[in-house]
Amino acid sequence: MNYGYFIETGIPGDDIENIKKFLSKLRPMHIILMRGNFSNKRELASLISKINKFYINDLKLNRPVFSIDQEGGNVIRISDIDYLPSNYCLGFINKADISRMAGLITGSELRSIGILWNHAPVLDLLESPKNPVILERSFGKNSKKVSKLGKSYINGLQSAGVAATAKHFPGHGSVIEDSHLTMPVDNRNINEIKTSMMPFVSAINSGVKSIMLSHVLYSSIDDVPASLSKRINDILRRDLNFTGVSVTDSIDMKALSSNFSIREIAMRSNADIIESVDPETSIELMDFIKVKDINRDSYKRIINLVPDDYIKMPDKGMSFISYMCVKKFRGKYLSRDIETDIIFMPNISRTLVETGRIDYKNVISMLKKRIKRINIFDYENYNGSARQVIIIGRNLHIKNYELKDLTFKKRSFYISTGINCDINNVPGGTGYISCFSTKPESVYLAILRAFGLI
Known part of the structure; x- marks a missing residue:
């Protein structure tokens, strides 16, 4: 048996010869791609092609299944393809056909x-705005809405021939700690946890190909995290009748790596596939997978992971979604004839799963063609004196941060790129726009809205 079917591994860097050496040793059949493996879409396509040829010609194996975390919004790995502004944006629109x-x-x-495998969508309920x-990353806090939109997104993704991953079962939305x-x-009771499971039940009934188990410990169910829990596996398989592939979140996250040995993880996990983004961890993990009692049903599920059929790429792109998500909640439009300072704040409360700093150079270039008198500043270096100010930020509500010093005696707008909870941290005289995304296109449209241009 090729034990490579039961592991999903990251690969070391972007040097193809080093990658080949690693793959020769491990022979994994699932490879998760991270930002450190490529710089752009062209490089990534080339890397995948080279690995596929290496598997067929040198290793005499079938092509591996490549996976990625391309959720949209702040969690993307490929920035130069058309991507979703955010799940929360879809929740704001709340139309099943648009999610599909x-x-x-x-x-x-x-x-x-x-x-052919995307670790999306997130089906966790946003049970706390903090x-x-x-x-x-969430569609929202209402379980029925999240179920509807999640099911539609999964249907669309899998209709394109890419396996979806409903995550993080049985729900990560009620805890604020980061499992990285x-x-x-x-500590909720089982009935409360069942509410969080509703979107996953909907996904299962709609034929989702895979489900990712969280590293959260649900104290009313078991004394180990979901990714290692037999009881939660029984709920998934026996109670919810899930027949697709189960996969752990990455085991190099501190929730597991600080509390369990790799041997314990390998032996205790009931998931079909164990994910390890770190290549060195994957090598050690494989040693224990080889001596583990493998469930034959896992292999049958795994080889049916990728959808057989797919439909053609639609002509429409994501721009219309970005446009629909730009919402002005208050404020009078700014004047194009008055000099304006645009201030980019640092991302407050960034988590490890998020994409790194967004490059807004193209946004600035496009803006200067439409609005002549603008100055661009980072928040840390702001020393402007224009009579109009636009501040772009997110998650002020988490740190209870206020903007009084930036908006004092100026016509101003705050553009929120996160969920719509910063409004109470922005002075009442300051206009407020939400675009629910750090995607450059969304930010560009929000700035145009501040000037009344869309």
């Missing part, structure tokens, strides 16, 4: 590169 279109576009973009781990850094503990 977002999934279809995402899947078509990924399949064109050679990626949860820095979930925020705009520590083990979150959910």
